[in-house]
Amino acid sequence: MENFEYFNKTALNKLLILRKGETKFGEKIAIPSQESAQFADFLKNTDAKFIVYGIKEFAGVKANFGRIGQKHAWDVFLPVFLNIQHNKFLKAHHVAVIGCFDFKVYEEEIQQLNPSEPGQLNRLFEIVSEIDKEVTYLNTLIHRAGKKAIVIGGGHNNAYGNIKGLALAKGAAVNVVNFDAHTDFRALEGRHSGNGFSYAFHEGFLNTYCMFGAHENYLNKFMLHQFKEQPERLKLYTFEEVKVRFEKDFQTSINNIQRVIKSKPYGIEIDVDAIENTPSSAMSPSGFSVTEARQFINQTATSSNASYLHLCEGSPSFSTAADNMLGKLLTYLTTDFIKAQLSVVK
Template identity: 75%
Template sequence: MENFEYFNISRLNELLVLRKDETKFGEKIKYPSDKTTNISTFLNETSAEFVVFGIKEFVGIKANFGRTGEKHSWDIFLSSFLNIQNNKYLKASNIALIGCFDYSKYNDEINNLNPAVQADLKRLYEIVSEIDKEVTYLNTLIHRSGKKAVVIGGGHNNAYGNIKGLALAKGTNINVVNFDAHTDFRALEGRHSGNGFSYAFNEGFIDTYCVFGAHENYLNKHMIHRFKEYPDKLKLVTFEEMKVRFEKDFLTSINNVLKTTKSKSYGIEIDVDAIENIASSAMSPSGFSVTEARQFVNMMANHSNASYLHICEGSASLSNASENMLGKLLTYLVTDFIKAQLAVGK
């Protein structure tokens, strides 16, 4: 993995804030040693059940004509996550923090590419496809080692690598639920943040795809047609049905989605643009509350077939909110996922 940076003791010491008579998460969490040269060996040997890694890129968003941030959610997440309490409710020893993909080598090139120019757009698609390969590979390794993956950051283009990696590891297609204001089921026009699910579905890696909370104002004719074309495989519950017109109950809808997906290994995708006023590429004044997002993750993760959590599209630089707020949100969602998973095994 050419673009992967291992987490290490030096980075931990930069971020960890110690306090007397307290034990922070970072003091007990597992991570590769400086001598680690083979990530596959580490994954197979660690006793941690959950493997956390980040993806630092905005190219998929730019290729989809979206707003790109300046600060990656992975860096913001780490300072919050490592400094929560290690206590009876969650032990850090269950978690391995392995590092992140960093695609900053493309920054100068990406900044000079204009998606409105066809040749530039094609190059953006090519870079996203290169990222797909590495994200797929690491996800495959994690799941083949019997671990669950927690993926932080990047555009929603990275859903494709998460899905393909899990499907390859399991040797069969999987189910996916996407908590999102958008379906990200755009046309197969070249890889970007708006079509990771449509590519994965078209290539046979997805069996059933459920979108939870999509905003009706952003459903184009192509998407509506595709969901009508495959009613047994493509499921949609809109935000307006639940929270505006009250045609469907929020908690009942989550349970119905869980019933649809839990029959085989499934992934949980969270785009933070579904949460009201959270800094993201498609930040919205209307959306679910943070508490509702936490309830969704907790309920959807409450089954042994829940295999990964991916939280994407966040960037504190896209609003005036403090970085600490986004970092706490990401930390809450990650710990909710892991706690729910651990409870399944009890």
């Protein structure tokens, strides 16, 4: 993993804010050895059930003609997460923070590439494919060690690596539920943030895909055709059906999704653009509330087959509020997943 930066005690101590009479989460988490050669052994031997890491890249978003941020979600998530309380509601020894992918080797090139130029767009596709390889490899390691992955940041292109890594570790196609304003099931035109699920599906890594919360204004003919042609494996719940026209009940829809996906190992994908006014590439004034997003994770994660959580597309660059508001949101969603899992995974 050439572009992975391992977390360590020095970085931890810079972020911890200690208070007398309190125990902060970061004081009790597991941290890997700085020697990458020992990393697989760390995953195998640690008592931590949940492996948290970040991804810092906007290549997939730019290749999908989206807005790219200048600051990354991981940078605002980590200091908040490490400074929550270690208490009876959540014990930090269940968690390891291992570090983050930082694809700064491509950063200058990505900034200069113009996706409107076919040749330059193809180069962006190539970069995303390189990122795919590293994300896939790490996820495979985590799941082969019997751990759950919690992935923070990056574009939704990284869903592909999450899905493929889990499928390779399990030796079979897996299921996914995506809480998102967009299906990210675009045509197979080169890798970007809008087709991670369609590529995983086409290549046989994704068995059943449940799409929850898609905005009808952004469903193109290709997407609608795919969901119509394969209704047993592709499930669609639009935001308007659930929250505007009330044709489908929020709670009942979640229950139906859970019944469909829980028979196999599955991932929970959360694009924060589905949450109203959350700073992201496709930030929207209309969407689910933060509390509804937390409820969604809590309920979809209550199965031993829930194998990973991915929180993507957040960018504090697009926020007019204090940066730590996004960090707090991502922390709530992360701890909701862990708590739900601990209720079923002993």
